[in-house]
Amino acid sequence: MKYTWQVARESMRIFPPIFGSFRKAIDDIEYDGYTIPRGWKVLWTTYGTHYDEEYFQDPLSFNPGRFEESVQPYAFLPFGGGPRLxxxxQLAKLNILVFVHYVVTRYNWSLVTPEEPITIDPLPFPSLGMPIKIYPKLA
Ligand code: HEM
Known part of the structure; x- marks a missing residue:
């Protein structure tokens, strides 16, 4: 299941299930020459680091093997990070691994509309709901 999880992580790197989230500054913060005043909200985004060459080489390529190496803290954020992770x-990880395992090993399936357009609003999703044909593999 190691490679399956690498595939899942790479999928969530390229298309993170959330855009980002907010944090509130509990003190004044100096960052890159700017002051973020206490009480201000800060939006962190998954795309900010997921597509940054500094953290992921050749970021537009789908390359599950990149997760053989460890990733810098707070660079890979589909599940957020820190105390509000x-x-x-862990439940989501287990569900993804079990689901993919059974779909791949027990079923044959194919896309009904292989060229189905992807809509971005604000996150990408298949515009027709990605209908598939699926049937059990014969023993
Ligand atoms: C692929 C599946 C999932 C993804 C991508 C996801 C993603 C996230 C993200 C990005 C956050 C915000 C983290 C942050 O602000 O640092 C979050 C928070 C949370 N998620 Fe999930 N989640 C998933 C599944 C689940 C499931 C299955 C549960 C519960 C059964 C769950 C329960 C929660 C809760 C309770 C919080 C709030 C945590 C807090 O504020 O302390 N999530 N999730």
Whole structure:
């Protein structure tokens, strides 16, 4: 399941399920010559680091093997990070791995509309809901 998780992570790197989230500055913060005053909200975004060459070489390529190496803290953020990290992270990981395992090993499936357009609003999703044909593999 190691490679399956690498594929899932790479999918969430390229198309993160959330755009980002907010944090509130509990003190004045100096960052890159700017002051973020106490009480201000800061928006962190997944795309900010997921598509940054500094953290992911050749970021537009789908390359699950990149997760063989460890990733810098707070660079890969589909589940957020820090004290408010997604509380369901481990459950989501388990569900993804079990789902992909059974779909791949027990079923044959294909896309009904292989050229289905992807709509961005604000996150990408298949415009027709990605209908598939699926049937159990014969033993
Ligand atoms: C692929 C599936 C999921 C993704 C991508 C996801 C992503 C996220 C993200 C990005 C956050 C915000 C983290 C932050 O602000 O640093 C979050 C928070 C949270 N998630 Fe998930 N989540 C997933 C599944 C789940 C599941 C299955 C559960 C519960 C069964 C869950 C429960 C929560 C809760 C309770 C929080 C709020 C945590 C807090 O504020 O302390 N999530 N999730």
């Amino acid at each position: 997604c509380a369901g992270y």
